[in-house]
Amino acid sequence: MFQTAFTVAPGRLVAATGPDDVRAAVRHAAAHGLAVTVTNTGHGLAGPVDGGVLLDTSALDEVVVDPRARTARIGGGARWGQVVAAAAPHGLAPLNGSSPGVGVVGYLLGGGLGILGRTYGWAADHVRSLDLVTPDGESRHLAPGDELFGAVLGGGAAHRFGVVTAVTVDLVPVARLYGGSIAFDGAEAAPAEVLRGYLRWARALPATVTSSLAALVYPDLPALPPHLRGRYVLSVRVACTGYSGSTAEGERLVAPLRALGPVMSDSLREMPYTESPTIHADPETPHAYWGDGILLDALDEEALAEVLRLTGPAAGRMAVVQLNHLGGALADAPAAPNSVPYREAAWLVRALYPLGEDGPGPVRELHARVERALAPRTLGRAVNFVFGDGERREGLYDAETAKRLAAVESELDPANLSG
Numbered sequence: 001m002f003q004t005a006f007t008v009a010p011g012r013l014v015a016a017t018g019p020d021d022v023r024a025a026v027r028h029a030a031a032h033g034l035a036v037t038v039t040n041t042g043h044g045l046a047g048p049v050d051g052g053v054l055l056d057t058s059a060l061d062e063v064v065v066d067p068r069a070r071t072a073r074i075g076g077g078a079r080w081g082q083v084v085a086a087a088a089p090h091g092l093a094p095l096n097g098s099s100p101g102v103g104v105v106g107y108l109l110g111g112g113l114g115i116l117g118r119t120y121g122w123a124a125d126h127v128r129s130l131d132l133v134t135p136d137g138e139s140r141h142l143a144p145g146d147e148l149f150g151a152v153l154g155g156g157a158a159h160r161f162g163v164v165t166a167v168t169v170d171l172v173p174v175a176r177l178y179g180g181s182i183a184f185d186g187a188e189a190a191p192a193e194v195l196r197g198y199l200r201w202a203r204a205l206p207a208t209v210t211s212s213l214a215a216l217v218y219p220d221l222p223a224l225p226p227h228l229r230g231r232y233v234l235s236v237r238v239a240c241t242g243y244s245g246s247t248a249e250g251e252r253l254v255a256p257l258r259a260l261g262p263v264m265s266d267s268l269r270e271m272p273y274t275e276s277p278t279i280h281a282d283p284e285t286p287h288a289y290w291g292d293g294i295l296l297d298a299l300d301e302e303a304l305a306e307v308l309r310l311t312g313p314a315a316g317r318m319a320v321v322q323l324n325h326l327g328g329a330l331a332d333a334p335a336a337p338n339s340v341p342y343r344e345a346a347w348l349v350r351a352l353y354p355l356g357e358d359g360p361g362p363v364r365e366l367h368a369r370v371e372r373a374l375a376p377r378t379l380g381r382a383v384n385f386v387f388g389d390g391e392r393r394e395g396l397y398d399a400e401t402a403k404r405l406a407a408v409e410s411e412l413d414p415a416n417l418s419g
C-alpha cells in the first residue's frame with residue numbers, strides 16, 4: 001500500500017487474476033455478509049481494513065492499444081505508466097495525471113485531472129466503456145449514456161458501485177511536449193512575489209498550456225540532495241502541447257517564469273511524452289499522509305498568499321501546497337453525462353501533509369486554517385485529492401449530483417463494498 005497511515009488486516013485477501021475471480025470474491029462476500037475493500041496501488045486507501053475481504057486488482061493490468069481507433073483497453077489494475085509506455089510507440093498518449101504509479105481506475109473514478117487537463121478536459125470525459133462487477137456479483141458492460149456509467153465516472157471514488165475489471169479510454173495524438181519544472185528558493189525570492197508572477201503568467205495562457213505552482217519545505221533529511229535539505233522551495237510545473245515543435249517557441253512561453261526570481265533549478269525543455277513524469281517528480285516511496293483539495297471559483301491573491309504563509313516555514317511541519325490552474329477544456333460539458341462536479345472551478349488548491357507520530361490531529365487544525373482563508377471563494381472539494389480521511393464527505397459534490405449518486409447507490413444496495 002502506498003498510503004501507510006492505516007492498519008490493513010483483512011480476514012481474506014483475494015488477488016484477482018481475472019473478472020471471474022472478482023465475481024467469485026464479490027459473491028462470496030455477499031453470501032457471508034463480509035465487507036469488500038477494493039485496492040490496486042493503495043494511493044487512495046481511505047481508512048483501516050479490519051476483517052472482511054481485501055480484493056486486490058493489481059494483476060488485472062493488461063493494456064491493449066488500438067492505434068487506428070486511438071483507444072486503449074486497460075485492465076482494472078493497470079497503472080498510468082503502463083498506458084503511457086504502450087501508447088507512445090504510436091505517437092499517442094493517455095490523459096494521465098502527474099504520477100505514473102497511480103492506478104488508472106482509481107484516478108478515473110475521481111474524475112482524473114491530467115497533466116494536459118486544460119487542453120483535453122477531465123480524463124473521465126474520455127472513457128468509451130467500463131466493465132463493472134456490481135455488488136450482486138454480476139458483470140455489466142457499460143457505455144456512455146448508461147446511468148451507471150455516468151455515476152461511476154467522477155462519483156465512484158466516494159460511492160461504491162462495484163469493481164471495474166476493464167476500461168476503454170481515448171488516446172490523444174501527443175508524442176512530445178514542452179514543459180518541466182522551474183524552482184525558486186523561498187528564502188531568496190519572496191514567495192508572494194513568485195505567486196503573483198505565476199498568476200499573472202498563467203491567467204494569460206491558452207488552453208494548450210496546463211500548469212501549477214507547488215510550495216513546500218523539504219525536511220532536513222540526509223536522504224535528500226544537499227541543495228534541497230530544509231529549504232522552502234516554490235516551483236512552477238508546465239505542460240504545453242500547442243506549439244509547433246520549435247524549442248524557441250517553448251522558450252518564449254516560459255521566459256516570464258525565468259524572470260520571476262533567482263532560479264534554483266530549471267528542467268523546462270522539449271521532451272518526449274514518456275518523460276512527462278519528470279515534470280512533477282511525485283514521490284515513489286510509500287508513506288503516511290493526509291490531504292485535501294479545495295476547488296475555487298476565482299482566486300483571491302491575498303488569501304492564497306496567506307495559505308503560503310500558513311503552510312510555509314512558519315508551519316513548523318512539512319506541508320505540500322499545490323495550486324492547479326483549471327479552466328480551458330476542464331470547464332466543458334462532457335459528451336455523455338458523468339459525475340465530475342464543479343466544472344466552473346478556475347483553480348484547485350491541493351494540500352498534502354505527511355503524517356508524523358502526532359497523527360492527523362495537528363494537520364487537521366492547520367488545514368482548517370487553510371480552509372478558512374479560502375472559504376469565500378470555495379465551491380467544493382476535489383475527491384481525488386482527499387487522502388487519509390474517507391469519512392469527510394461534505395462538499396465533494398453539488399446537491400444535485402450528490403442526490404443522483406445516492407439514488408444510484410441505493411438501487412445497487414452495495415452494503416458489502418467499502419473503499
Ligand SMILES: Cc1cc2nc3c(=O)[nH]c(=O)nc-3n(C[C@H](O)[C@H](O)[C@H](O)COP(=O)(O)OP(=O)(O)OC[C@H]3O[C@@H](n4cnc5c(N)ncnc54)[C@H](O)[C@@H]3O)c2cc1C
Pocket residue numbers: 037038039040041042043044045046057076077096097098099101102103104105106107108109110111112113114115157162163164165282283384385418419
Ligand atoms: C503521488 C500522487 C499523485 C497523484 N496525482 C494525481 C493527478 O495528477 N490527478 C488526479 O486526478 N489524481 C491524482 N492523484 C490521486 C489519485 O488519482 C487517487 O488517489 C486515486 O484514487 C488513486 O487510485 P489508485 O488505484 O492508485 O489507488 P487505490 O488506493 O488502489 O484506489 C483508490 C480508490 O479507488 C478504488 N479502486 C481502485 N481500483 C478499483 C477498481 N478496479 N474498481 C473499483 N474501485 C477501484 C479503491 O477502492 C479506492 O477507493 C494522485 C495521488 C498520488 C498519491
